[in-house]
Amino acid sequence: MFDYPAGHRRASHKTSTANIQRSSPKKKAATRYGSRGISLEERINNSNQYYLAQNIAVIHKKPTPVQVVKVDYPRRSAAKIVEAYYRHASTTDYNGVYQGKYIDFEVKETKNKTSFPLANIPEHQIAHMQNCYNQGGYVFLIISFSSHDKVFLLPFAQLRKHLDHHQQQSLTYEFIEENGFECPQVIFPMIDYLEALENYIDTQMMGGCSR
Amino acid sequence: MFDYPAGHRRASHKTSTANIQRSSPKKKAATRYGSRGISLEERINNSNQYYLAQNIAVIHKKPTPVQVVKVDYPRRSAAKIVEAYYRHASTTDYNGVYQGKYIDFEVKETKNKTSFPLANIPEHQIAHMQNCYNQGGYVFLIISFSSHDKVFLLPFAQLRKHLDHHQQQSLTYEFIEENGFECPQVIFPMIDYLEALENYIDTQMMGGCSR
Numbered sequence: 001m002f003d004y005p006a007g008h009r010r011a012s013h014k015t016s017t018a019n020i021q022r023s024s025p026k027k028k029a030a031t032r033y034g035s036r037g038i039s040l041e042e043r044i045n046n047s048n049q050y051y052l053a054q055n056i057a058v059i060h061k062k063p064t065p066v067q068v069v070k071v072d073y074p075r076r077s078a079a080k081i082v083e084a085y086y087r088h089a090s091t092t093d094y095n096g097v098y099q100g101k102y103i104d105f106e107v108k109e110t111k112n113k114t115s116f117p118l119a120n121i122p123e124h125q126i127a128h129m130q131n132c133y134n135q136g137g138y139v140f141l142i143i144s145f146s147s148h149d150k151v152f153l154l155p156f157a158q159l160r161k162h163l164d165h166h167q168q169q170s171l172t173y174e175f176i177e178e179n180g181f182e183c184p185q186v187i188f189p190m191i192d193y194l195e196a197l198e199n200y201i202d203t204q205m206m207g208g209c210s211r
Numbered sequence: 212m213f214d215y216p217a218g219h220r221r222a223s224h225k226t227s228t229a230n231i232q233r234s235s236p237k238k239k240a241a242t243r244y245g246s247r248g249i250s251l252e253e254r255i256n257n258s259n260q261y262y263l264a265q266n267i268a269v270i271h272k273k274p275t276p277v278q279v280v281k282v283d284y285p286r287r288s289a290a291k292i293v294e295a296y297y298r299h300a301s302t303t304d305y306n307g308v309y310q311g312k313y314i315d316f317e318v319k320e321t322k323n324k325t326s327f328p329l330a331n332i333p334e335h336q337i338a339h340m341q342n343c344y345n346q347g348g349y350v351f352l353i354i355s356f357s358s359h360d361k362v363f364l365l366p367f368a369q370l371r372k373h374l375d376h377h378q379q380q381s382l383t384y385e386f387i388e389e390n391g392f393e394c395p396q397v398i399f400p401m402i403d404y405l406e407a408l409e410n411y412i413d414t415q416m417m418g419g420c421s422r
Contacts, residue, residue, distance in 0.1 A: 058342045060302055065274035066292065081277065081295040091271055095306060097313035100347025104308070131269045136311025 038190075040109045040144045040151075044094070047189030051098075057194060059096030059103055065089055091128045098194060102137035104129065105153075105193075109144040115170040116143050118163075126163070129156050140200075142183065142193055143176060152180035153196035249401075251320045251355045251362075255305070258400030262309075268405060270307030270314055276300055302339045309405060313348035315340065316364075316404075320355040326381040327354050329374075337374070340367050351411075353394065353404055354387060363391035364407035 038046075041061070051057040070083035092106040106129070108120050121141070133139045139156035154171075158179040162171060181196035249257075252272070262268040281294035303317040317336060321327050332352070344350045350367035365382075369390040373382060392407035 052342065055342075055345060058339070058346050058348075063274045063276035063300075066277045066279070066295070068277070079297055081297070082293060084277070084292040084295055086290055086292070089274075097315070097343050097346040097348040100313065101311065102308035102313040128269070131263065131266075132308050134266060135269050135308040137269075137308040 040107060040146075040191075043190040044107050044142065044193070047191050047193065048094075048096075050189035051194065057096060057098035057103070059094060059098070061094050062089070062091065088122070088124070090124060092125055095132075098138070098197070102132065102135070103197075104132045104137050104139045105142055107142045107144075109146055111146050113145070113147045113173065115172045116145075116176060117170045119169060126159075130160070133157070133160075138197060138201075140197070142191070143171075143180070145173060145176075148173070149185075151183040151185060151191050151193070152176050153183055153193050153200065154180040155200055251318060251357075251402075254401040255318050255353065255404070258402050258404065259305075259307075261400040262405065268307060268309035268314065270305060270309070272305050273300070273302065299333070299335070301335060303336055306343075309349070309408075313343065313346070314408075315343045315348050315350045316353055318353045318355075320357055322357050324356070324358045324384065326383045327356075327387060328381045330380060337370075341371070344368070344371075349408060349412075351408070353402070354382075354391070356384065356387075359384070360396075362394040362396060362402050362404070363387050364394055364404050364411065365391040366411055 045061055048057075048059045048061070051059060065087040066081075066084045067087050068081050068084045070081070072080045072082050074080055092104055094107065095102070095104045097103065106121065106125060108116070110116050110120070129139045133156045141154045141156070141159060142151060143154055144151045154176055159171075162175065181199045183196040184192040186192055256272055259268075259270045259272070262270060276298040277292075277295045278298050279292050279295045281292070283291045283293050285291055303315055305318065306313070306315045308314065317332065317340070319327070319331050321331070340350045344367045352365045352367070352370060353362060354365055355362045365387055370382075372390075373386065392410045394407040395403040397403055
């Protein structure tokens with residue numbers, strides 16, 4: 001666990017992040033360089049640890065579902081699984097709570113420079129996201145374009161709109177840039193997707209919609 | 212999957228359940244009898260399926276976390292896990308969204324007639340529930356007293372109060388009866404814990420508190 005800077009609520013979190021950016025540009029640059037070897041999933045998990053430690057949000061990755069077929073008990077204390085298979089997740093990978101609200105998202109990465117292939121998101125995940133959206137949760141994709149070193153939060157409502165009106169089996173980079181919200185990549189947290197979510201919520205509020 | 216009766220929102224769900232109870236008492240009795248062989252977890256999962264099918268809530272059990280040590284690839288299509296171990300869950304087993312709100316709970320059963328031993332709830336689960344509660348989620352235990360054939364929803368706030376003021380390592384049945392909310396056991400859903408949650412929310416509203 002990192003020794004995170006002090007802070008308590010979302011407002012002070014913003015301030016503390018800003019302070020870090022101003023006061024230690026060298027450290028920031030070093031961390032950005034160092035993050036190149038860290039997977040997107042690790043960076044999101046790391047961000048969730050930060051949000052948790054700062055009391056900003058409680059968001060966890062769900063365990064990968066495994067179908068256990070055979071278990072041995074070589075010692076009384078330790079059950080050893082000796083035959084099991086990965087199963088397809090019926091939901092998205094991440095969910096949790098942020099200021100009382102339900103948060104649900106899937107994290108995807110592409111090396112493609114111009115588009116994000118929708119084949120990356122199975123039909124049952126879309127159905128799950130739709131259900132959570134219908135229940136009033138904040139539902140989105142986090143899409144990383146590694147070639148651009150950019151990470152976007154794409155609200156489910158935008159994805160839904162595309163699916164309803166277009167035949168293409170991919171989202172263009174321009175579409176995501178226009179309809180998504182860029183996630184700042186800083187030190188704490190490494191990918192500040194809740195900042196992007198706040199920006200999305202702000203635009204919704206201005207439009208007279210709560211989500 | 213059951214062929215659930217029609218309905219769309221919480222209000223109509225209540226109505227439809229009431230209708231079933233009135234119109235088919237025989238079916239209800241048969242189901243109650245039949246549920247004796249069904250585990251508590253299965254009945255909760257079954258209730259979640261009902262809530263999902265009726266668009267009442269989206270609540271899932273998280274997969275059991277497994278530490279995979281060795282994987283074989285006997286065929287290209289199927290990865291076979293040949294060494295793995297169960298890990299302790301860092302969170303509770305169930306979470307999801309109900310009317311935009313985050314829901315988080317743990318399900319426990321006891322054969323004890325007079326009390327529920329707190330040793331059933333590890334420290335890290337209490338910490339997780341506290342974090343979710345602090346974020347404004349609805350957090351609770353579902354405790355089944357199989358000897359009484361009763362299931363209660365105990366709000367985390369009540370559990371917290373007990374932990375803060377008492378040394379006993381168990382909750383008495385009377386404490387849970389007084390501070391908890393009984394979950395109706397009907398056909399659809401088998402354990403209507405959202406009805407109990409609604410009753411809890413109602414008392415909170417009357418007390419001028421939102422949770």
